[in-house]
Amino acid sequence: MTQRAAIVLNLNGVDHAISVEPRRTLADAIRDDCGLTGTHIGCEHGVCGACTIIVAGEAVRSCLMFAVQADGKRIRTVEGLADGEQLHPLQEAFIAHHALQCGFCTPGFLMLSLHALERDPDLGDEELLDLLASNLCRCTGYQNIVKAVRGAAAVMRAGVVR
Amino acid sequence: MSAGVAVPTGWVGRSLRRIEDPALVRGSGRFTSDLPAALWVRFVRSPVAAGKILRIVAPPGARMVTAADLAAVGPIRPMLHKFNYVPIEQRVLAADVVRFVGEPLAAILAPSREEAEDLAERVHVEIDATSAIVDAYAAIAAGAPLVHAQARGNIIVDARVATPGFAAASAAARHRVRLRIRSRRQNALPLEPRAAHAAWDPVERRIILHCSTQMPHLMRTIIAQLIGMAESGLRVIAPDVGGGFGQKMSLAAEYVVVAWLARSLRTSVAWTEDRRENLIASFHARDQHIDLEGMFDDAARLVALRADVLANVGAYACYPTTGAVEALMAMAEMPGPYDVRDYSCTARGVLTHTCPMAPYRGVSRPVITFAIERLMDKAAAAFGIDAPTIRRRNLVRAFPYTTATGLVFDEASYVETMDAAVLAADLPAFRARQAAARLQGRYLGIGMSTFCERTGYGTPAFAARGMDVTPGWETVVLGIDPSGCVEARIGSSPHGQGLRTALSQIIADELGVSPERVTVVHGDTDRTPYGWGTFASRSLVIAGGAALMAARKVRAKLIGMAADLLEAAPEDIVLGDGVARVSGTDRAMAIDALARAAYHQTHRFKGTFAPGLAESATYDPPGTFSNACHIALVEVDIETGRVGIEKFLVAEDAGRLINPMIVDGQIHGGVAQGIANALYEEVIYDAGGDILTATLADYLPPTAREIPPIALHHRETLTEASLTKAKGVGEGGTIGAPAALINAVNDALAPFGVSIDEIPATPQRIRDALRAAAAAKA
Numbered sequence: 001m002t003q004r005a006a007i008v009l010n011l012n013g014v015d016h017a018i019s020v021e022p023r024r025t026l027a028d029a030i031r032d033d034c035g036l037t038g039t040h041i042g043c044e045h046g047v048c049g050a051c052t053i054i055v056a057g058e059a060v061r062s063c064l065m066f067a068v069q070a071d072g073k074r075i076r077t078v079e080g081l082a083d084g085e086q087l088h089p090l091q092e093a094f095i096a097h098h099a100l101q102c103g104f105c106t107p108g109f110l111m112l113s114l115h116a117l118e119r120d121p122d123l124g125d126e127e128l129l130d131l132l133a134s135n136l137c138r139c140t141g142y143q144n145i146v147k148a149v150r151g152a153a154a155v156m157r158a159g160v161v162r
Numbered sequence: 163m164s165a166g167v168a169v170p171t172g173w174v175g176r177s178l179r180r181i182e183d184p185a186l187v188r189g190s191g192r193f194t195s196d197l198p199a200a201l202w203v204r205f206v207r208s209p210v211a212a213g214k215i216l217r218i219v220a221p222p223g224a225r226m227v228t229a230a231d232l233a234a235v236g237p238i239r240p241m242l243h244k245f246n247y248v249p250i251e252q253r254v255l256a257a258d259v260v261r262f263v264g265e266p267l268a269a270i271l272a273p274s275r276e277e278a279e280d281l282a283e284r285v286h287v288e289i290d291a292t293s294a295i296v297d298a299y300a301a302i303a304a305g306a307p308l309v310h311a312q313a314r315g316n317i318i319v320d321a322r323v324a325t326p327g328f329a330a331a332s333a334a335a336r337h338r339v340r341l342r343i344r345s346r347r348q349n350a351l352p353l354e355p356r357a358a359h360a361a362w363d364p365v366e367r368r369i370i371l372h373c374s375t376q377m378p379h380l381m382r383t384i385i386a387q388l389i390g391m392a393e394s395g396l397r398v399i400a401p402d403v404g405g406g407f408g409q410k411m412s413l414a415a416e417y418v419v420v421a422w423l424a425r426s427l428r429t430s431v432a433w434t435e436d437r438r439e440n441l442i443a444s445f446h447a448r449d450q451h452i453d454l455e456g457m458f459d460d461a462a463r464l465v466a467l468r469a470d471v472l473a474n475v476g477a478y479a480c481y482p483t484t485g486a487v488e489a490l491m492a493m494a495e496m497p498g499p500y501d502v503r504d505y506s507c508t509a510r511g512v513l514t515h516t517c518p519m520a521p522y523r524g525v526s527r528p529v530i531t532f533a534i535e536r537l538m539d540k541a542a543a544a545f546g547i548d549a550p551t552i553r554r555r556n557l558v559r560a561f562p563y564t565t566a567t568g569l570v571f572d573e574a575s576y577v578e579t580m581d582a583a584v585l586a587a588d589l590p591a592f593r594a595r596q597a598a599a600r601l602q603g604r605y606l607g608i609g610m611s612t613f614c615e616r617t618g619y620g621t622p623a624f625a626a627r628g629m630d631v632t633p634g635w636e637t638v639v640l641g642i643d644p645s646g647c648v649e650a651r652i653g654s655s656p657h658g659q660g661l662r663t664a665l666s667q668i669i670a671d672e673l674g675v676s677p678e679r680v681t682v683v684h685g686d687t688d689r690t691p692y693g694w695g696t697f698a699s700r701s702l703v704i705a706g707g708a709a710l711m712a713a714r715k716v717r718a719k720l721i722g723m724a725a726d727l728l729e730a731a732p733e734d735i736v737l738g739d740g741v742a743r744v745s746g747t748d749r750a751m752a753i754d755a756l757a758r759a760a761y762h763q764t765h766r767f768k769g770t771f772a773p774g775l776a777e778s779a780t781y782d783p784p785g786t787f788s789n790a791c792h793i794a795l796v797e798v799d800i801e802t803g804r805v806g807i808e809k810f811l812v813a814e815d816a817g818r819l820i821n822p823m824i825v826d827g828q829i830h831g832g833v834a835q836g837i838a839n840a841l842y843e844e845v846i847y848d849a850g851g852d853i854l855t856a857t858l859a860d861y862l863p864p865t866a867r868e869i870p871p872i873a874l875h876h877r878e879t880l881t882e883a884s885l886t887k888a889k890g891v892g893e894g895g896t897i898g899a900p901a902a903l904i905n906a907v908n909d910a911l912a913p914f915g916v917s918i919d920e921i922p923a924t925p926q927r928i929r930d931a932l933r934a935a936a937a938a939k940a
Contacts, residue, residue, distance in 0.1 A: 026273075040353075078187075082188055094183070095188050098177075101405075104352050129866055136353060138407070138863065141827075141832075141895075151523060
């Protein structure tokens with residue numbers, strides 16, 4: 001497996017030209033080749049969702065995707081969420097509602113929620129629970145994550161984003 | 163919502179936003195596996211549970227290290243000086259025999275994780291498999307193979323206590339209730355797997371070990387000792403740690419190997435556990451059988467209690483607590499919050515060919531609380547009284563109270579907290595709803611648990627357990643720099659509990675500054691005083707107490723210096739809003755200016771004060787018991803065995819709430835793990851010792867769908883046993899939830915005459931019980 005492919009990962013609007021083995025996962029490429037370590041790896045088999053990012057408008061588990069599959073596509077990770085010093089309403093809401101403790105799962109929950117709320121900020125409570133059940137958190141018991149995403153949805157509905 | 167909770171006058175008591183959060187929500191937290199390394203390690207692990215190693219052959223060109231290369235590295239040999247403890251050894255890489263599936267045999271090194279994994283797959287391992295012992299009862303049966311030759315009958319700890327009056331009280335008792343419970347094995351499952359990164363520093367000629375741990379100072383001590391190097395040659399850093407729950411307080415053999423490799427190869431070496439490794443070969447917990455018998459008088463008062471605890475501790479002993487920790491904690495705390503004067507207990511820890519056990523949030527107490535609370539419900543049914551009534555008759559009411567095992571309960575609110583929970587649950591309304599539902603073939607149930615939890619305990623508690631290492635105290639070094647910024651360096655090592663925020667609130671109140679002026683430094687053996695870490699619901703109580711003591715010393719000096727410079731009496735100086743004022747006057751001086759004077763203008767004090775503004779304090783507290791009552795409302799689907807949680811309610815008393823938001827978060831998370839313990843999570847081995855739950859599709863941590871809203875009610879009993887008046891709250895949620903839930907499940911299933919006494923109460927187990935009951939009737 002020494003054959004390598006030259007690809008470009010567009011992360012949060014910045015191109016990263018890297019050379020990777022075809023079997024390298026997108027999560028590993030983002031973390032190790034591009035140095036963006038905010039995307040976390042919790043299980044490497046697509047269950048925990050800590051590595052959730054947005055690729056070409058879809059929320060994906062970056063541990064289940066090869067880097068070569070994302071060549072040239074627009075990728076959004078947690079590092080692109082804030083606008084400089086200005087936190088995104090989701091980030092604000094996670095802090096305000098104490099929706100994180102150790103913070104390891106947080107980037108995955110933020111990107112999962114971001115994708116859903118950008119599509120539909122009017123997500124109902126049942127749909128929201130279904131959505132958040134995609135990812136695992138071991139610290140919070142989820143209550144405050146649910147509240148935070150609801151809170152952020154209200155802000156995003158009001159159009160205060162950025 | 164918060165009856166009996168004080169209105170805050172300072173920073174303490176306020177739900178301040180956490181200092182920790184902005185970096186974490188930006189993805190700029192720093193976790194061990196974020197660091198680049200020259201070499202990555204993949205461990206080759208035993209595919210069989212028991213056997214003799216014949217050969218381990220590396221593929222051509224691979225760099226591999228085995229036990230033979232590590233001959234100079236000492237074995238992990240935790241020690242306990244009591245209770246017939248049999249010390250056993252673990253080589254950091256298995257030497258001659260293997261004792262569980264997943265035990266590390268060899269380390270493969272390569273420039274990337276993928277390459278190391280490829281090579282490790284091609285390592286040829288020959289093991290002459292021998293018969294494996296998986297079950298605790300099988301392990302103690304006559305003629306069972308021995309996991310370690312020196313532990314006869316596979317027993318590594320055999321503890322017995324009995325009060326002098328037990329035999330007589332037991333013989334005289336008129337009512338007996340007996341129960342056998344089983345807790346299946348679980349994994350603490352921190353979301354960040356274990357990870358270590360060791361780098362050789364060519365300038366200082368020493369190793370810097372970043373690792374995901376709850377106890378950086380102790381890791382430095384033990385790793386340096388095992389490798390045979392001076393502690394000063396090893397710096398341990400616990401950066402952001404992605405959850406621990408006890409699993410990361412124990413020494414990982416892998417961390418020793420990584421540190422040794424970096425030292426031997428003079429380079430950087432890293433290992434990140436994958437989820438399969440974490441599931442099969444980190445640490446497990448809660449694998450216990452308890453046989454419990456309660457002797458009651460005619461008024462349903464518990465007069466004597468007899469317990470027999472058998473804990474499956476796996477193949478090796480974890481460092482520092484040893485594999486005896488569950489059995490001994492069960493023995494010491496089985497009577498729970500109840501006033502029972504006579505008690506007898508046998509508690510044994512049994513070796514098997516399974517992954518070693520280690521502390522997991524609550525340690526034994528989720529299991530023993532499940533046991534005694536099931537006993538209380540069964541006794542209530544036998545006496546024809548309800549669950550709150552039997553508890554009200556037995557709960558301790560007068561404090562301090564010395565238990566049958568010699569623990570001292572400090573001021574608390576066992577009865578009041580339970581009454582608050584029962585009131586909030588509205589029992590009569592539920593019973594009416596339950597009766598109506600049954601008519602429609604729906605089975606609702608309510609269940610409760612009352613318990614107290616020993617938290618923030620000092621060295622005597624660990625010494626009583628006979629531990630060789632007694633991690634009871636904490637030290638805080640607190641200084642104000644010349645610019646007026648406050649820095650607290652703590653030996654404890656939080657990993658998600660928001661301790662930096664909570665300590666900054668305590669310190670800010672004492673020094674009269676804003677919490678934003680306070681920085682709390684932890685998790686680096688170079689930058690912090692020796693200390694222990696975050697486990698056993700202790701950091702806020704003990705590091706908090708030490709922070710308060712240190713802050714009081716600094717405060718006294720600030721006041722003295724202000725009095726000197728403002729020409730006033732020290733008792734007239736008031737600190738607040740960053741300023742030292744002379745009470746009743748307009749004379750004042752900024753604390754920043756005082757700080758600068760303390761360093762740069764010491765001549766102004768004419769030798770009255772030593773230069774600088776830094777003090778150290780150590781706190782070794784007696785221990786304080788928080789208490790709570792959990793109530794669960796469930797619905798059991800008798801066709802599928804599914805348990806739905808309609809409502810979960812917690813009334814708790816953890817003394818003074820330093821940051822109520824953080825306290826609530828600890829309880830939410832704890833309850834979620836308790837729900838997981840009660841209904842979902844189970845590590846399953848087959849009869850040969852192979853592990854069947856090696857992915858997150860098999861081992862089932864709950865999601866947002868399974869965890870219901872949790873209603874919280876707080877009380878604050880202010881205790882003399884904690885300097886800050888705060889009691890520990892980290893584990894309580896996990897301790898009380900399984901008992902409340904399983905009592906609720908049994909209440910729901912009362913019409914069928916079944917008794918579910920095993921956790922997790924999976925749909926299969928519930929259906930089995932219902933089928934067995936139906937067959938017995940037919």
